[in-house]
Amino acid sequence: MAATNQPMIQLKNVSKIYDNGTVGLKDINLNIDKGEFVVVVGLSGAGKSTLLRSINRLQDISKGDILIDGKSITSAKGKDLREIRRDIGMIFQSFNLVKRSSVLRNVLTGRVAYYPTWKTTFNLFTKEDKQKAYEALQRVDLADKVYTRA
Ligand SMILES: Nc1ncnc2c1ncn2[C@@H]1O[C@H](COP(=O)(O)OP(=O)(O)OP(=O)(O)O)[C@@H](O)[C@H]1O
Ligand SMILES: [Mg+2]
Numbered sequence: 001m002a003a004t005n006q007p008m009i010q011l012k013n014v015s016k017i018y019d020n021g022t023v024g025l026k027d028i029n030l031n032i033d034k035g036e037f038v039v040v041v042g043l044s045g046a047g048k049s050t051l052l053r054s055i056n057r058l059q060d061i062s063k064g065d066i067l068i069d070g071k072s073i074t075s076a077k078g079k080d081l082r083e084i085r086r087d088i089g090m091i092f093q094s095f096n097l098v099k100r101s102s103v104l105r106n107v108l109t110g111r112v113a114y115y116p117t118w119k120t121t122f123n124l125f126t127k128e129d130k131q132k133a134y135e136a137l138q139r140v141d142l143a144d145k146v147y148t149r150a
Contacts, residue, residue: 006070007031009055014064016050024050025061056088057081086113097150104146107133 009032016024025047032038040048053059055066057073065074073084089110097106108125111133115124125133137143 007067008034008036008069010067010070011055012065012067014054014066015062016047016054016059017062025054028064052090056085056090082113099150101150102147103137103142103150104130104133106150107136 009030011028011030014025014028014030018024028051040051042048050059054061055068055073057066057076061074065072067073068084068088071080071084073081076084098109105123108129111125111129119125134143134146137146
């Protein structure tokens, strides 16, 4: 169980040096608590995207440690890494929508990490998940677009 006073996201002395020698992050120490709303502002090239990609380990860091709910994502492997990752939502600048799929199916993709691969291959989402996806779309006023291509 996670202690209640521990930060939700914790960066400890994190550095990222790209293969070509560019320093993406330099000794970053950062705590983000549950419920905190944080905005990262900086010039182009300051390292904002590097920071975000490091937090869900889309890329490895060179030094330091990153903890999510007290668990190191830096050293996690296989199933543990997948379990940490599925609790992290990420909206990409380019959205990464599947344009030939329906709006509902695009939303359901957010549940893929909770299913075995064979189920997602055959679109076997549960009634409950479809209902949840529909309600989420209702919340943002998109209920009439459920079956429209994204
Ligand atoms: N794959 C890479 N290989 C080498 N250097 C990289 C790579 N990705 C980013 N960089 C460099 O790392 C630094 C930080 O880049 P990053 O993309 O994180 O900045 P940013 O703050 O997101 O910028 P922007 O506001 O333009 O999105 C920059 O100097 C960039 O050129
Ligand atoms: Mg960026």
